Amino acid sequence: MQDLVSKHFAQFFDNVSESIYSFPTMMQRISENLHLIADDIHLGRYSTTFTLPISKYEPEGLTNSTVSYTSEKGFSEEVFEKSFVTAEGGVVTTKLNPIKGYTWSEEEKISLNHLCLLSFMLCSRTRLMGLMYKVQRSDSLTGALNSTGFQEIAGSLIQDGVIGQYSTVFTNIKNFKIINQQVGGHNGDIVIQNFCNSTSEFLGENGFFSRLGGDNFLALVKTSILQKYLAFLQDINMTLQVRGKEFPLHVEVKTGICNLTPQSTMAEVMTNASLALNVAKKSAFKDTVTFSPEMFEQTMHDKRIASQFHDSLENQEFLVYYQPKVDLNTSKLCGCEALARWKRDKIIPPAEFIPILETEGSIRSLDFYILESVCKDLRNWLDRGIQPVLTSVNFSKIHLSNLKLEDEILSLVSRYQIPKHTLEIELTELSDYQYYDRLVAFVTCMHDNGIHISIDDFGTGYSSIKLIKNLQADVIKLDKSLIDNIKITATHNPDKIVSSAIIKMANELNISVIAEGVETTYQAQFLKQAGCAMAQGYLYNKPLTHDEYEQLLTGNRTYDTKRNK
Structure with missing residues (x-):
């Protein structure tokens, strides 16, 4: 048995x-x-x-x-x-x-x-x-679905033919790095956990919530409750314990949405809301953006640009154009800004490729390529007895994460034996405090070595006052958006008031001001009367090719401001 x-x-x-x-x-x-x-x-x-x-x-x-x-x-x-x-x-x-x-x-x-x-x-x-x-299939920190678990559920909904009842919602917590700095890493994890728990609880049987990593979350939400879900995301509050004290926190988010159809594929489920979120993250005014087919086309265009960049750089398809800067008191050429142009079948303006290279990091290579091209041109003009003016080269703020940036710039300038007083590094103003201390250190080093520093797009970020007070910048550039609305017909003009105040404050701090985008004699006259030292824009010259700019250097350097060029 x-x-x-x-x-x-x-x-x-x-x-x-x-x-x-x-x-x-x-x-x-x-x-x-x-x-x-x-x-x-x-x-x-x-x-x-x-x-x-x-x-x-x-x-x-x-x-x-x-x-x-x-x-x-x-x-x-x-x-x-x-x-x-x-x-x-x-x-x-x-x-x-x-x-x-x-x-x-x-x-x-x-x-x-x-x-x-x-x-x-x-x-x-x-x-x-x-x-x-x-x-x-789960996130280790929160217990929410991870990408694998989310895709498995989405696949089942597609197979069952019910995916059209849902929308995908991709969410990112605004300024989470700053929150982490304020409350500490442990409390940062608690923020993520509380966010996941409250959101999953709200959805219940009306959706599926996942954490893809960091502060990025993807949800499948029944379209019938989508608006309620979006309203919920705007009203998430929690209280943390920070150094023994209560720390109330209102969580703000950026959101991308894709309304799905019965024909939606897994690629559309996982990608389209992400594309919409990228648009929202770049916008200063929209926290929630819904996907449209144009976003996909733009993404494909951006990927083509990014994939072609490195070969084009090796093939020297990037050219330097020079836009003159004019002394408003003497109407004489006093400097120029080196600008990148991409020559393929046609000349591609920077607005079509600079933001893309900024996003994916290749702007670092382009900035140094332009700096070296400028050094070669300056060396050539000096050797031929042509006296250059102060030449400004743009550097993205993402360079500030490179702790050897100062050494690399100084090494390149020394290699071509360029007088340092003929060069200016133009940095885009910080829109947050992430790089602030690093920015101060970089500006101080450049200033101590005789290289001028200009802060671009001044007046567009909330850190303007702190920057102008603490940095040893030589020049600040008034953003074009402030200049565009300076018109004869305007009676009460806020942009005039802001521009005048910035110019006055900079002058008292012994910092020169240049206005970009000057297109009319009225704008030039207003800026001169307000105490602005320099201007650049189509009133004087569009960006010039190397040969066109060389003719300007060897000719009459005085502008007739009574006529618009």
């Missing part, structure tokens, strides 16, 4: 032990196959009870669950019970009852013990596989 029982146990184990991730499925499979051994061991009733620690990864339906099997022959009240302790301190208990009117012998109880152990092994294996399955 023992051999027969062992044979049936082996068949029972084979039938049940295949890879199963769902605990309820495991219990159902055990129940379905107990008939193989039930008669041999006179089994009337079987039950297994689990008391296990709660975990964010615990497979559903496992904690505190009991599953039973009952024979048609009925069962006796006599109980054979066996308990096993799990590694986490949980308890798995199996209870067996003989068929009605039967009592197990001590020898038969050996087989019962075998069955209990086998049951524990099978269930533990299923539990482990269930945990592994969930871990692979």
